[in-house]
Amino acid sequence: MKKYEIVSEKLKQDILEGHLKRGETLPSIRQSTLLFGVSKTTIEHAYDRLILDGYIKSLPQKGYVVDILPQHLKHHQVQTATNQKEDSWIRYDFRLNSVSLEAFDLKIWKRYMKEVFQDSKAMATYGDAQGEKRLRLALSEYAYHHRGVLTTEKSILVGSSFQTLLYQFCSLCPKTYTFGMEKHVDSQVLYVLRSFGFSCVQFDSETLIKDLDSSSIDIFYINSSCFGSDFRYLDRKTRDALIDVSHRNHFLILEDDYNGELNYRSKPRHSLQGASPYDNVIYFGSFSRLLLPSLRLSYMVLNPEYLQRYLNHKDKFGPTSSKFEQLALARYMEDGHMEKHLRKLKKEYAIKDQITRTILEDHFPNLIFKEVYFCYCIDLPHIDPNQLMEASFQQGIALDPLVDHTLSLSFAYMGQNELIEGLRLLVKILKRC
Numbered sequence: 001m002k003k004y005e006i007v008s009e010k011l012k013q014d015i016l017e018g019h020l021k022r023g024e025t026l027p028s029i030r031q032s033t034l035l036f037g038v039s040k041t042t043i044e045h046a047y048d049r050l051i052l053d054g055y056i057k058s059l060p061q062k063g064y065v066v067d068i069l070p071q072h073l074k075h076h077q078v079q080t081a082t083n084q085k086e087d088s089w090i091r092y093d094f095r096l097n098s099v100s101l102e103a104f105d106l107k108i109w110k111r112y113m114k115e116v117f118q119d120s121k122a123m124a125t126y127g128d129a130q131g132e133k134r135l136r137l138a139l140s141e142y143a144y145h146h147r148g149v150l151t152t153e154k155s156i157l158v159g160s161s162f163q164t165l166l167y168q169f170c171s172l173c174p175k176t177y178t179f180g181m182e183k184h185v186d187s188q189v190l191y192v193l194r195s196f197g198f199s200c201v202q203f204d205s206e207t208l209i210k211d212l213d214s215s216s217i218d219i220f221y222i223n224s225s226c227f228g229s230d231f232r233y234l235d236r237k238t239r240d241a242l243i244d245v246s247h248r249n250h251f252l253i254l255e256d257d258y259n260g261e262l263n264y265r266s267k268p269r270h271s272l273q274g275a276s277p278y279d280n281v282i283y284f285g286s287f288s289r290l291l292l293p294s295l296r297l298s299y300m301v302l303n304p305e306y307l308q309r310y311l312n313h314k315d316k317f318g319p320t321s322s323k324f325e326q327l328a329l330a331r332y333m334e335d336g337h338m339e340k341h342l343r344k345l346k347k348e349y350a351i352k353d354q355i356t357r358t359i360l361e362d363h364f365p366n367l368i369f370k371e372v373y374f375c376y377c378i379d380l381p382h383i384d385p386n387q388l389m390e391a392s393f394q395q396g397i398a399l400d401p402l403v404d405h406t407l408s409l410s411f412a413y414m415g416q417n418e419l420i421e422g423l424r425l426l427v428k429i430l431k432r433c
Helices: 003-016 029-036 040-052 076-082 106-117 133-147 162-170 187-195 205-213 236-249 304-312 323-334 337-361 385-394 416-432
Strands: 056-059 063-066 156-159 178-182 199-203 219-223 252-256 281-286 298-301 368-370 375-379 406-410
Touching: 003 040, 003 187, 029 040, 040 056, 040 063, 106 323, 133 156, 133 281, 133 298, 133 323, 156 162, 162 187, 162 252, 162 281, 162 298, 178 187, 178 205, 187 199, 199 205, 205 236, 219 236, 236 252, 323 337, 337 375, 337 416, 385 416
Parallel strands: 178 199, 178 219, 219 252, 252 281
Antiparallel strands: 056 063, 156 298, 281 298, 368 375, 375 406
């Protein structure tokens, strides 16, 4: 796929999913060259393609504006309705981007935010591009105790999200690198890697180690907490084999440990980074689902080689995460609240998991469970997606649109009684559709 096609497909998907709405202005050509890291000509070709396909139009004095026809939206019209700010119609929220508010003590968090706000010296200075040292110290202890990650604050970078940190990491890599990954890799990961022009090779999880042993990649990306076709935690045998083949064939591992510490059903396991006797793993951790999605904080642990690369160019980077929130989180962690919150979440999600499985498995025997996403997936090949979304909307049920005939249901947000009521009502709807 050519570079302009990658850009146009990404923008097309953003429009279809409602992130860019009819009448909104796209970034200028100059802004897009910086955003996508491509030439002006590439952006112009991408925008021309979108005009030809009927997704945008060019207006004098305004630029490029979204102009998609209503019939192109299909079920995304319903999705847009579920993403409105006025969510008062929602009684039962099964969307993946929702997390439990019951378990998070907002009073405690507000107290720490207030303390930081009153620290005028801290508020009057720029943040460290690498992240606040106080938070990096707290993260080094947290990552070791919960995921076995071996590091010091000097090797940690703090960012607003995994994707932001991945962009920073990719900027340290030669453009000739080839990246490997599983076939079901997240589209955001592929988008970042391809936007830098890296070659990408996808592997079958069932024959991963054998295939890697005969491949010639430079870096392998893996989500160690959601691995394989059944989305399980990476087992110890595969983990150790991956570490060995990486060392033997001289390629680096990027470990995305998304919600790795939130193992409420499976047994706790050490991360790849902590289990490796070599410096061949770069580790990524995140707090968006552990705390609140609105608290945009993630971190990356670099090995000595890439730490030096970063330090050589540190002056070219700026902070990507709020200093205010970093200092609040550092105090929150230092006082032991993260430990208490994690224990509370594990207990809550274990109960909700049991409730959801008990209700659904009587009607849908081929359930797919994704522990780190707090959800179950149901294959619905014969259901009309538009009919399902409309019927659910009428009953106050918020759903994410089906992807490849698969419905994902998160049990994270609702209380136990709401969850039971919502699941039973949804089962009735699914049986009618």
